Amino acid sequence: MKLLGITACPTGIAHTYIAAEKLSRAAKELDVEIKVETQGSVGTENVLTDKDIAEADGIIIAADKGVDLSRFAGKAIYECGTKDAVKDPKRLIQLFLDGTVVAPQASKKLKSVEEAKQEIRGKQNLIYRHLMSGVSYMIPFVVVGGLLIALALAIGGEPTPTGLAIPENSFWMHISDIGGAAFTFMVPILAGFIAYSIADRPGIAPGMIAGFIAANGSFYDSSAGAGFIGGIVAGFLAxxxxxxxKRWKVPKMVQPIMPILVIPIISTLLTGAVFIFVVGKPIASLMNGLTEFLNGMQGSSSILLALILGAMISFDMGGPVNKVAFLFGTSMIGAGNVAVMGAIAAAICTPPLGMGLATLLRKNLYNKEEKEAGKAALAMGLCGITEGAIPFAAGDPLRVIPSLMVGAMSGAVIAMLGGVGDSVPHGGPIVALLGAIDNVLMFIIAIVVGTFVTAFCVNFLKDLKQRKDNVSNQKQAARE
Structure with a gap:
């Protein structure tokens, strides 16, 4: 049997390649030939050729964002998230070996109730995929903008009573302005590529235009824009x-101009009108109120926010819950509140760093493969890649995930109370090296504490399990 695969995650950094590796390893163990195309941040690699597709018995799409399936027409396709490929790749391949997944034309029977439910769940998951497609294209703009502004402040900033300020008309002011320009693309790009994921190329123009309208409150008589929430609404609407x-039945002579003229114009006009006259101002008011509420958070309320964000970031390590918290922190950077992203930046790296440290502190609790994964996790943690902890969570979720959450929450709280700010949507020590962190000392302390808490908790729980297993084995041996 010959299978093909595509892996793609929103950021295109970790899940994409971990899922591809897991599928390749599982296929080798099951004596199945497989070629996996990765659609990562550096572009598409190991591209599937027409010959590969023609010879393939099935296609595994392990993706958390939109993937073009048009080239696989008539093939047996199984779609899932990257986490499914990471956690249980053998099951995905076995579905094809058992004949559970078949080509569309080969299945004529009516859907069972369970199959219908699965199809509904798959459609619901599309919403998340469309959103993450927009986020994946937006992130580089925010990263570039944040780093340029941070660089300009770190090198060209001068002390003032209110903090660092860049002198007007200086070289570093121009650098800061370039960074600010990158930020202005954040919402239009988010909206445009959400729309692109839904409707393909005809959606990108109305999506970006609607995103621009969402980001500029002047269109609907508001002093503030509708922010990232407005961009999401605009993208899905467009x-x-x-x-x-696109699905309208039109005469053949009109079909050639539909994607370049009719669809963009009508959808742009309708989306723009809905945003300007109906939803723009209410969403802007909501975002403005949320920003003011967060900026006013002090004491116990800020601790609660940090606890929630830390738990969300570490719960699924790059999955939907993680991305919601991440997107929230990113939006707060644009609103001028870098403290939220500061807490997130500390929480992002503690899961992989904590698991890497855990394998070093108690080597007897981990097998050879886990020790090797621990080394990789340390490297990924230093670069702020939460997904480095996934292999451990997949193998022992009951003990690993709660430990990751406690450690990340500890780091987030310390960062929040320590006044840590992060001007780029990323985390880990690497962000501090790039000069994007305010109060670097407290940031490092937050990471160190979160890392040690994670390592201690997971080793304690694993040791407890090992002791119970030993007692149980001794009792069994005594009975025998």
């Missing part, structure tokens, strides 16, 4: 409008 118009 995308589904474009998709609806």
């Amino acid at each position: 995308g589904y409008l474009a998709l609806w118009i």
